[in-house]
Amino acid sequence: MELEILNRRLQRERQARLQAEAIMEKKSSELFEANERLREWNEKLEHQIKERAIQLRESERKYRGIIENMELGLMEVDNDDVIRRVYDHFCEMVGYEESELLGKRASDVFLDEKLRAFLLEQNGLRKEGQTGVYELPIRIKDGSIIWVLVSGAPIHNLEGEVTGSIGIHYDISDKKQLIEDLNKAKHMAEEAQVAEKQFLANMSHEIRTPLNAIIGMAHLLYDTQPTTEQKEYMDVLKNSANFLHSLISDILDMSKIEAGQIDLVMSEFDLAGMIRTHQKAFELRVEGRPIEVEALIDARIEGIFIGDELLINQVLNNLLGNAEKFTSAGIIGVSVKQLQKLSDDSILQFQIYDTGVGISEEDLALIFNKFKQVNLRDRHKTQGTGLGLAIAKQLIELMGGEISVQSQQNEGTTFTFILPLKRQHAPKTASPKQPTITNLKPASWHNMTILVVEDNVMNRKYLGTLLDKWEIPFDTAHNGKEAVHWANQKPYSLILMDIQMPIMDGYEATLNIRNTHNPNQHTPIVALTASATNSQKSQALEVGMNNFLSKPFTPSQLQDILALYRPDEPLISIAPRPDPTPTSIPLDHAHLLEMYGDDKPYLTEMFSMFLTDTVPEVEALTVTMGVTALKKALHKVKPTFGMVGLTDLQAEVAQLEGICQNEAENEYLSGSLDTFLQRFRQRVPFIHEYLRQQSVP
């Protein structure tokens, strides 16, 4: 029995062994196959890793190449600003080897003391993980400074902590230099522009001064009993000089327009009257030629308009002059009609037409260009600068209008321009017109003494001849310094003062006379100026001059000025009733008598005060100060006008004060204020003159 069990056990053990061997066999072959597969996988993996490594290297090489070729210098620093890695291009940029930089603080190597704090601040931002872009001047190895544009970004380790920052540097020294050069160039250009303006003012003076002498001398020649032949020559001389004068005026006008130096001066004027005046003037011009001059005026255009009378006159003159120039027979004319009316504003259409040679279609496009003249074949007939139409166009646009032209060759041309103008609807205040004195009797000038200050010998001769002719005694000074000398010697009734002179100019001489104790401290000074820009005019007033006389001037223009300052006019009418319309000295003498009686010192004091205090205050009045402030200022100066006998102006101030009610009337107010100021300026010389006479014992 035991044997049987043993036998069975043996049997079982054998079978189990065989089974195990079979399983082992199977497992072993499975293992082998698995091994094989593993090996294959391994090989595959290794191959992939190799490929990836190559790709990575390629990619890195590519990006490095891009960065190096982009001329960007890269540098890495740690959190303490210590340089950890420097790329080739950065080394080239700064001139250091990488080995010279590693381990050093970047700010110590590259930055001046005062910039280090800035970099520290930037590094702080990097530590917070922020990027930044900024410009920085850095000192490179050779000691020079280059400007770099730096883009800084934080460097993170695998844990995401900031371990430092990488700076990408781009050399912008050339651009900085360019900006600096451009600024220099701009500065130079601006200086050149200032010089150009100065040149313009000087040219105005230099050209007009001798021209003044030529025109003046031509006038004087007529008084020398010339023969008919000589008279003919003189006519040519006078006409040529006049033509030259208008040419220069055109060029200067254009320059002024382009320099933006033309300011609109609004005043009241009679438009219909102006058109008719032009018609008459051109009728005279075309006398003896088969040309008819028409003026067609819309019946609705009546009464007073507000606008720049001078500029509108110039436009009409230029356009009519153009029509006349190109028309040998037929009609030239001007028509004006109202296109639209909106309360105070009127839109007016002006047409200036002729039956002249006309303009070809291709020339029409060029006609408003500067220095372009059409009909060059008839050059001898059509002299001019070619600026007339360009000036007209610019002036019209300046006044808010526009111009167009239609033309048929050999049939005629029509210029049409549209202009918005304001209508004066308020009752026109009675303004005493500035006295114009004609037919002067030399006898009444006897006790006048004049100081002529003029550096130009021709102008001195012209003035001297006129004064001699009128038997007015005068002294001459060649420059400001001589003028001051003469002014200290004896009192004059009037000083005629050139502005631009050697040694001492007219401004300085005036300042000198006005501010030192001398017999002529209050003597009227009239500026003789050829270059009458607005800034020069205001400068003249500022230094204490009283009036202007633009060169070249005609004898009658000089007479008008002399009349203003004639001392022998009875200034105080002792008549019991004041003359309601004073003819020459528009002061309310009755009022003055009532105020001052015989107390001359009091009168002198009040008049002086008016000149020193009130005049600047009035000159400062402007709409831009705001309606409320203006009203207040007007109220303040109002009573002082009565103190010096300007009672009519006092009434005007009261009226202005009344208009100062709302902002909407601003434009109307501005126009009225300008008109008032003009009148005021015309009157100031009388105050001077009155004061001067009262001071004479």
Add this chain to the structure above:
Amino acid sequence: MKGIVFTELLEMVEDKFGYEMVDTLLTETDLPSGGIYTSIGTYDHAEIAALIVKMSEKSNIPVPDLLYAFGRHMFAVFTKGYAHFFEKAADAFDFLRSIHNYIHVEVRKLYPDAQLPHFAINEPDSQTLVMVYSSDRKMAMLAKGLIDGCLEHFGEEAEVTMQSLTEDGSQVAFNIKKK
């Protein structure tokens, strides 16, 4: 079921009762494998159940006791044959905790066809470990033997209580509380 379970069961039987008992079991039990077992083979799990039932019949020892004894025997076998699994564990709880997520994972790598019981772990406090046994084999007592063997191996003392969660004994909770 893995062959090692059969060979170790028979080994234990031979140790305790001699080969005659082994021979009796193999001869009298209906075994499709013919009772030929090798530790590296795989056999129908019904055969182990049949062998244990037969064993209980022959020895008059109840089946749960036999399973418990076998569990303790198996743990001893494991500590010898698979020592590296025990080196990593600091104590008994540490080891028991790691059975499902570590040891069973490793076992499956070696024997992809192995069918292993599921152990859900819960630790209500630092002194208590609750292991929920889930298996269609319904051999929770074998598991208890293994648990006790484990405690003995680490030289720790704990009170192990069993609670059947299902009537058929396919889910049993072991509450192991350190003393």
